[in-house]
Amino acid sequence: MDALGLRELRQHASDLVRRAEAGEHLVITVSGRPAAVLGPPERDHWRHYEDVADVLRRRTDDEWETDRELIDQDLVDPWEPRQ
Incomplete structure (x- = not known):
């Protein structure tokens, strides 16, 4: 992988993007430290x-039958006016 500085990236962005599109991976450095990688997009993986x-x-939930019995069986319509 080639390493290049942020200044070089700014000056030659179009060329570097073409290289990445062609399959190259380029390490972008900031103050000499690796900061990002420019490369081709990942393809879908089937x-x-x-x-x-x-x-x-x-x-399946083996305990569903038991848990269902714990539910309050009195259904109430929440929109029905209370008396």
Whole structure:
């Protein structure tokens, strides 16, 4: 990776962006310290279904039946005027 100063970035921005677009990664330094990386955008990463199946798999709550009994079963319409 090439390193270049902030001043060089300002002076040659168009050329440096073209280099980054072509696949180069350039380190931008400020006062000699690395501050940023200029490079091509990341491409979309496709995954196989098997790699993400756990995230998409439907999980069940084994205690739902017990928890449901704890809910107050008297439903009330909150918009109905009280008497």
